Amino acid sequence: MSSEQNKFIKSLRDERNIWLNGKKIDITTDENFSGTLKTISELFSMLDHPEQREQVGYLSPKTKEFVHTAFYVPHSYEDVVKRRTAFETWSQSTDGVMSRLSDYARSRLTGWYASRDDYKKFDKHFPEKLKTYYEKARDEHLFLSIIQRDPQINRASQSSNDLKDLGLLRVTKKTSDGVFLEGAKMIGTAAPYSNDLIVYPLSPLKEEQKCLAHMLVVAPNSPGLHMVCRESFASFKKQQVNAPLSTKYDEMDALLIFDHVFVPWERVLLYDNSEALWQIKLDSASNSLAYHQAIVRLLTKLEFVTAIALEIAEVIGADGYLHVQEKIGELIMQVETIRALLIASEREGQINHHNTYIPNFTYIETARNLGAKYYPRALEILQLIGAGGFIQLPSSIEDFQSPLSSLMSKYFAGANIGADKRTKLFKLAWDLVGSPLGSRHELYERFYAGDPIRNTANQYHHYDKQKLKQMVKKYIG
Ligand SMILES: Cc1cc2nc3c(=O)[nH]c(=O)nc-3n(C[C@H](O)[C@H](O)[C@H](O)COP(=O)(O)OP(=O)(O)OC[C@H]3O[C@@H](n4cnc5c(N)ncnc54)[C@H](O)[C@@H]3O)c2cc1C
The missing domain is CATH 1.20.140.10 (Butyryl-CoA Dehydrogenase, subunit A, domain 3)
Structure with a gap:
């Protein structure tokens, strides 16, 4: 096993609360996850391989080590083609079936990083926080997921009095160290495999919904955070030939439940800021x-x-x-x-x-x-x-x-x-x-x-x- 592969698997052994079939599980040992974990970790190991790393990576300006090209800020047509080559390599290795191998979320983060100064007018801390986090994610090869949608409880209700009943993710307490959150978010594709979860609302928010207008980087092992998985499709009991794709490409989707989850200020990228969030979405x-x-x-x-x-x-x-x-x-x-x-x-x-x-x-x-x-x-x-x-x-x-x-x-x-x-x-x-x-x-x-x-x-x-x-x-x- 290559060092990146090993590091990635170890990073998931962090006491995170992942629930499947009514039990808390460890995805690094649970057989429902073993095929997909092998697929993802093999993709990560490309950065250790002398030829493959040229196809999927570039040298980090900070560490001078290979990092994934999804983090590469393009300055020319050739740079965008370089990004395409990396994405093609990963998607061809998984027949285009795996969709959230983190290269989508990494690309979003890279775009915000490139434009970070545009958001200074909304929050003077945003550009620096974003830069620090982007560099960390890039240099530590973090697997990222983005989760935006509210739980599907009642799409008709829009009233701000219903926030709690609708299960919307909201800040319930603010301290000098950070914020506490209650509520839920869906759909966390690949969330169980992630090193960080980037969470923010999908739709524009009104002034009275300010308590929902945050952009957060949440650690998957945060106490009180629960990831409730759907049924596994990974057909581990069947032979590979019966379900060759399900066995190794099941990314898993999870509902994230926040039960008094703490997020420190350096990971609260935006707070109570509906206007900035909407601009960032665009x-x-x-x-x-x-x-x-x-x-x-x-x-x-x-x-x-x-x-x-x-x-x-x-x-x-x-x-x-x-x-x-x-x-x-x-x-x-x-x-x-x-x-x-x-x-x-x-x-x-x-x-x-x-x-x-x-x-x-x-x-x-x-x-x-x-x-x-x-x-x-x-x-x-x-x-x-x-x-x-x-x-x-x-x-x-x-x-x-x-x-x-x-x-x-x-x-x-x-x-x-x-x-x-x-x-x-x-x-x-x-x-x-x-x-x-x-x-x-x-x-x-x-x-x-x-x-x-x-x-x-x-x-x-x-x-x-x-x-x-x-x-x-x-x-x-
Ligand atoms: C397999 C899968 C994986 C996904 N992975 C992710 C992920 O990793 N991260 C993430 O953020 N999102 C993810 N998405 C979620 C995606 O963002 C939502 O599914 C999408 O935005 C649609 O929202 P919904 O599923 O809540 O449907 P709903 O909004 O609940 O829609 C249900 C029905 O009601 C209708 N409807 C709802 N509201 C209105 C309205 N105001 N006016 C008119 N009609 C309305 C819709 O048209 C639809 O017919 C994933 C989705 C799927 C299916």
């Missing part, structure tokens, strides 16, 4: 860098679905049918549209007033919003091609060693491959289209960036509509 460097990572990953995931669809069509001899070719053509169009938008966003980036090169957000936003529609459609196409083949599979690959093996080898065979390989292929595909992990990913792609309807409507709001209006104006005066 920060163009942070949004562009974070969603640039998200669409690099999306591209790999769509390529993976397309590759499986191609293979399935050939294996069942359906690749000659026009409608199957048309469907695979649609998948290829998805892949190439996202690729084109990614390239365009990088090429048409701009240097901002902090000398940060920001990928073009209009293209990134378009790719991100298309992704929310493309991915469910890609799974639908996969289902339409594979049809009953996803279900009519032996219960396990071990069945091929049973007394029925010769009959099974005949009847589970494909057009161009043997029964065992066909079974492996369909079980891989089922882990994307039909397993709990697969369904979770469909939901993730629809919602991870927030409400998809609002996100698409925002394209209308932000678009420069004047040019379009001119085209019609000449006819109507």
